[in-house]
Amino acid sequence: MGQIGFEDCDTPLNTRLSARYKRSFAYPSFKDRIPVILTKVIDHLVRDKESIIAHFGEKAREEVKNVIGYVSQLKNELMTDKPLTELSSLGSDHELWNRILSDKTKEHSRPPTWFQTEWLYAECYLYRRLHEAFLQTEAIKHLDPFHWQKTKALENSLVQAEILAQHVNKIVSNNADSSETEQLFYEFLKISLWGNKCDLSLSGGTEICLQENPLNQVLKYDSFILADDSQCVLKHLADSPKGTIDFVLDNAGYEVFTDLCLAEFLLSKFDEHKVLFRTKAFPWYVSDVIAKDIHYILNTLKEKKGELAECANRWQSLFDSGKFQIVENQFWTTPCVYADMEEVDPKLYGELKESKLIIFKGDLNYRKLDSDINWPPTTPFSQCLKGFHPAPLVSLRTLKCDTIGGLQPGKAEQAASQSESWMVTGDFAVIQFDSS
Ligand SMILES: O=P(O)(O)OC[C@@]1(O)O[C@H](CO)[C@@H](O)[C@@H]1O
Numbered sequence: 075m076g077q078i079g080f081e082d083c084d085t086p087l088n089t090r091l092s093a094r095y096k097r098s099f100a101y102p103s104f105k106d107r108i109p110v111i112l113t114k115v116i117d118h119l120v121r122d123k124e125s126i127i128a129h130f131g132e133k134a135r136e137e138v139k140n141v142i143g144y145v146s147q148l149k150n151e152l153m154t155d156k157p158l159t160e161l162s163s164l165g166s167d168h169e170l171w172n173r174i175l176s177d178k179t180k181e182h183s184r185p186p187t188w189f190q191t192e193w194l195y196a197e198c199y200l201y202r203r204l205h206e207a208f209l210q211t212e213a214i215k216h217l218d219p220f221h222w223q224k225t226k227a228l229e230n231s232l233v234q235a236e237i238l239a240q241h242v243n244k245i246v247s248n249n250a251d252s253s254e255t256e257q258l259f260y261e262f263l264k265i266s267l268w269g270n271k272c273d274l275s276l277s278g279g280t281e282i283c284l285q286e287n288p289l290n291q292v293l294k295y296d297s298f299i300l301a302d303d304s305q306c307v308l309k310h311l312a313d314s315p316k317g318t319i320d321f322v323l324d325n326a327g328y329e330v331f332t333d334l335c336l337a338e339f340l341l342s343k344f345d346e347h348k349v350l351f352r353t354k355a356f357p358w359y360v361s362d363v364i365a366k367d368i369h370y371i372l373n374t375l376k377e378k379k380g381e382l383a384e385c386a387n388r389w390q391s392l393f394d395s396g397k398f399q400i401v402e403n404q405f406w407t408t409p410c411v412y413a414d415m416e417e418v419d420p421k422l423y424g425e426l427k428e429s430k431l432i433i434f435k436g437d438l439n440y441r442k443l444d445s446d447i448n449w450p451p452t453t454p455f456s457q458c459l460k461g462f463h464p465a466p467l468v469s470l471r472t473l474k475c476d477t478i479g480g481l482q483p484g485k486a487e488q489a490a491s492q493s494e495s496w497m498v499t500g501d502f503a504v505i506q507f508d509s510s
């Protein structure tokens with residue numbers, strides 16, 4: 075980022091996305107969408123103050139006020155494009171964040187500002203600052219400001235979840251022949267893929283969950299999958315020894331429900347050893363899964379009784395026996411792209427190297443896989459990974475941001491002719507595999 079100032083153009087090719095390019099998706103995101111997300115956090119704290127105090131104790135009264143002040147100031151810093159500032163020493167990741175800030179300041183001979191720096195970095199920094207507002211408190215340290223939105227979204231998708239639950243319950247208790255298993259594999263992979271439409275960050279917290287039968291959706295939307303390596307994924311699973319599946323999760327609510335369905339299918343029909351669900355360590359991009367959300371979803375479903383409870387009870391046993399495990403790691407809430415993982419977090423990289431298959435869910439994971447660069451869309455997916463090949467991996471992503479690679483010639487143009495905003499609506503998707 076050499077120069078300073080806005081440019082009335084899209085992000086140039088082979089450059090990292092930034093809100094300084096006014097025709098890129100980053101610009102309206104920072105100008106309009108993120109302020110709405112912060113306003114909703116403030117509104118929630120104001121509206122639900124008394125119930126928060128009732129839950130966390132009287133000390134929370136002053137702390138809620140302080141957090142409201144902090145978030146209002148944060149919103150103001152963003153909207154007036156102020157320089158990013160150092161984090162306080164709260165949180166074990168503050169040194170990494172401050173080192174990155176200092177490197178960027180040196181590199182550009184001035185501190186980065188919200189709109190002028192790289193979008194991925196600034197947006198991740200925003201969620202880390204929001205986390206700091208709560209780290210500064212005692213009573214409400216563990217309050218998740220997005221919890222209420224996530225629970226509401228789950229509640230509103232229970233009809234779809236129940237249809238899936240019924241389907242999964244039947245399948246895991248039946249013996250399928252191999253051609254049936256193949257078809258079911260594609261089905262569960264795509265159900266999990268389209269589950270990614272349901273994130274609350276793109277919509278500024280408004281639920282955009284599917285209003286239709288998720289089983290019908292699978293075939294109906296196949297033509298919206300711009301790159302589909304699902305056959306390679308199946309071949310890899312079938313031809314390699316049984317092992318551990320790493321699921322790098324994205325959103326809570328309906329999406330993680332679909333992920334749990336796919337995970338159970340892989341254990342029950344492919345006989346894999348275990349599934350590690352890799353979650354964020356603190357509230358992130360509104361709807362991303364933290365460990366607490368998985369416990370919440372299991373408990374909620376158990377209370378619903380019927381098919382949903384049957385599913386949840388089985389999943390609970392899988393967690394109890396260690397076949398399903400939740401693994402939290404701070405790397406996922408850094409601004410680092412995955413090409414830098416080996417250097418920044420060699421331990422995590424080493425763990426992923428043991429994986430039979432790493433499933434990366436969602437848009438933000440994709441942005442970190444491809445370094446958030448505006449690649450020519452026909453750039454091979456493996457090239458976009460810039461050396462990140464810990465183990466065979468697949469990205470299941472609905473497109474909500476203007477970066478993409480791995481498309482066949484003509485595909486991007488075809489999608490653009492169907493919809494001008496094909497890259498950012500979540501209507502199009504990719505299943506992209508890299509076999510390292
Ligand atoms: O990772 P997810 O949940 O699929 O999507 C998160 C997301 O909506 O947030 C970003 C901007 O805030 C978008 O680029 C991105 O699509």
Ligand SMILES: [Mn+2]
Nearest residue numbers: 273324359362
């Ligand atoms: Mn997300």
